[in-house]
Amino acid sequence: MAVHPASLFATAVLLGASLLTAQQPATAAAPAAAPEKTAEQVYKNIQVFQGLPASELRSTMQFFADSLGVQCTFCHAFPFDADVKPQKATARRMVKMVFAINKDTFNGRPQVTCYTCHRGSSRPDSALSVAAVLTAPPPPPAFPAPGAAPAAQGPGGRRGRGNAPAAQQILDKYTQALGGASALAAVHSELVTASRVNATGSADETITRSGDKFIISDGAAGKSGFDGSQFFNWNPRFGSRPAEGEAATLLQAEAGLYPAAHVDVSKARVFGPVPMDTHSVYIMFVPGEGGVNSRYSFDATSGLLLRIDTGTPTFIGPLPLQIDFSDYRAAGGGVTLPYDITFASHSQKWERKIASIQINADVPADNFTLPAGTERRGGAGGAGRGAPGRGPTPPAR
Numbered sequence: 411m412a413v414h415p416a417s418l419f420a421t422a423v424l425l426g427a428s429l430l431t432a433q434q435p436a437t438a439a440a441p442a443a444a445p446e447k448t449a450e451q452v453y454k455n456i457q458v459f460q461g462l463p464a465s466e467l468r469s470t471m472q473f474f475a476d477s478l479g480v481q482c483t484f485c486h487a488f489p490f491d492a493d494v495k496p497q498k499a500t501a502r503r504m505v506k507m508v509f510a511i512n513k514d515t516f517n518g519r520p521q522v523t524c525y526t527c528h529r530g531s532s533r534p535d536s537a538l539s540v541a542a543v544l545t546a547p548p549p550p551p552a553f554p555a556p557g558a559a560p561a562a563q564g565p566g567g568r569r570g571r572g573n574a575p576a577a578q579q580i581l582d583k584y585t586q587a588l589g590g591a592s593a594l595a596a597v598h599s600e601l602v603t604a605s606r607v608n609a610t611g612s613a614d615e616t617i618t619r620s621g622d623k624f625i626i627s628d629g630a631a632g633k634s635g636f637d638g639s640q641f642f643n644w645n646p647r648f649g650s651r652p653a654e655g656e657a658a659t660l661l662q663a664e665a666g667l668y669p670a671a672h673v674d675v676s677k678a679r680v681f682g683p684v685p686m687d688t689h690s691v692y693i694m695f696v697p698g699e700g701g702v703n704s705r706y707s708f709d710a711t712s713g714l715l716l717r718i719d720t721g722t723p724t725f726i727g728p729l730p731l732q733i734d735f736s737d738y739r740a741a742g743g744g745v746t747l748p749y750d751i752t753f754a755s756h757s758q759k760w761e762r763k764i765a766s767i768q769i770n771a772d773v774p775a776d777n778f779t780l781p782a783g784t785e786r787r788g789g790a791g792g793a794g795r796g797a798p799g800r801g802p803t804p805p806a807r
């Protein structure tokens with residue numbers, strides 16, 4: 411597993427939360443992690459998910475909805491704990507079936523999920539049809555998909571497959587391409603101005619970073635980040651809440667100055683080169699990173715990281731997240747960073763277009779102190795800032 415701010419690390423071990431690599435500050439203290447609540451301690455009518463971490467329930471529901479191509483109301487009537495719809499009862503039977511298949515047939519690895527059969531439809535097709543055979547998609551690529559269950563370590567170990575270099579060589583080249591380890595280590599703070607662009611428009615955002623702390627702010631409406639002890643989302647209405655589920659995955663993705671710095675090379679396997687868009691890439695597959703499999707795609711020529719495929723763990727299988735890095739430029743201090751980052755999750759896609767990066771900018775000491783506010787978490791519907799029935803919302807919007 412990669413190295414993270416210590417508290418997050420402890421939480422992650424408990425939650426099996428999804429972790430992208432974060433830059434590990436030497437100074438991170440290790441506050442005692444509060445024990446994670448189980449689903450039945452937070453929610454009212456938990457039968458099949460007893461004993462599983464409450465923080466993953468909402469993401470699991472999103473996984474159901476996306477796998478079947480339905481809304482929450484397909485199985486639920488309000489309130490969420492009510493057992494009104496037969497679909498909810500069917501879903502419970504399906505969960506038991508999936509858990510049993512994975513236990514009995516796949517050695518406990520989560521190989522079969524709702525999506526394996528449902529593929530975005532509430533009624534999966536069991537009959538083989540002529541049309542389906544004739545229009546069969548091409549065979550899948552020869553490297554493991556992100557989110558698939560961790561596979562056994564191959565005989566190649568940490569060596570690359572075929573012509574691929576070893577994982578450590580890939581990471582060294584990446585670090586070099588960003589300006590080298592000593593230039594990166596000399597970055598203590600960062601001030602980034604950017605706009606966040608999605609299908610409906612664009613909003614300004616500021617990202618300040620100092621050591622392992624960071625805040626993404628869009629001015630009055632919201633802030634999110636890591637305050638030295640936990641990932642949080644803050645807004646004037648609800649105050650500060652710990653980020654969980656997908657919101658946590660997104661913030662973990664932001665946590666390091668440069669992602670992939672702390673990939674555990676002893677677990678990583680490299681495939682390629684293979685084509686990706688207009689590039690030729692090496693794919694570094696990191697099994698079980700924080701509970702999901704991640705895939706890092708590095709440009710075979712420049713060595714730069716172009717894409718991370720990762721996800722948010724749920725009880726059934728990961729919710730996917732893809733992050734694309736482009737427009738690498740000199741940011742000052744001998745460091746090269748991406749000025750364009752695109753996030754694509756199951757429910758939304760947005761692009762961060764960076765206008766300026768100031769390396770080692772003065773960051774006011776109180777920058778990371780949030781205004782006091784009420785803490786709200788857990789419970790049906792109340793857990794997310796977003797529209798009811800959506801997962802937790804990503805940073806500061």
Ligand code: HEC
Pocket residue numbers: 452453454455456457458459460471472474475478480481482483484485486490491497498499501502789790791798799800801
């Ligand atoms: C395919 C059916 C299905 C879909 C779609 C679905 N759920 Fe669920 N949901 C369930 C089942 C089954 C449970 C009970 C799990 C158990 O018994 O452990 C549940 C439990 C819950 C609970 C816990 C309620 C309580 O207090 O006991 C919440 C909250 C919830 N769902 C929210 C959602 C949201 C929000 C969505 C949409 C993103 C959603 N669900 C989509 C089947 C579904």
Ligand code: HEC
Pocket residue numbers: 474478485497498500501504505508522523524525526527528532533534536726
């Ligand atoms: C092994 C294949 C398989 C897997 C895995 C699977 N399902 Fe199903 N599911 C089916 C089939 C087949 C049907 C349709 C049964 C029917 O038509 O009577 C179905 C029906 C359903 C329905 C009822 C749909 C309706 O229109 O009423 C729900 C809800 C459902 N599945 C939820 C899930 C959930 C949630 C998961 C993951 C925990 C899951 N299924 C995993 C095969 C599967």
